[in-house]
Amino acid sequence: MTDPRLSAYEHRPPVRADVVLSQLARAGVELEDQATDTRPETVSLRIGDESTGVLFCGDLGVVQRLIVEAGRQLRHLQHRRGSPHR
Numbered sequence: 001m002t003d004p005r006l007s008a009y010e011h012r013p014p015v016r017a018d019v020v021l022s023q024l025a026r027a028g029v030e031l032e033d034q035a036t037d038t039r040p041e042t043v044s045l046r047i048g049d050e051s052t053g054v055l056f057c058g059d060l061g062v063v064q065r066l067i068v069e070a071g072r073q074l075r076h077l078q079h080r081r082g083s084p085h086r
Helices: 060-081
Strands: 027-031 042-048 053-059
Touching: 042 060, 053 060
Parallel strands: none
Antiparallel strands: 027 042, 042 053
């Protein structure tokens, strides 16, 4: 089932934009399987709160690669700062 939030944007060219989520303590993560017969690997991943969020939609491997890379960069920064949090 296709995420209804995506239908209006599915065939539009990409847009350069930055979204700032400043209330991260209230943010959550929502993952939805968007697989279809023609696009079996499609997922949507939303990070945000009830009013603002960032929606990643695409191939599961691509979305996962972006999230893993973000985690790698955060761990690197954490290590550089000498932060004890894991």
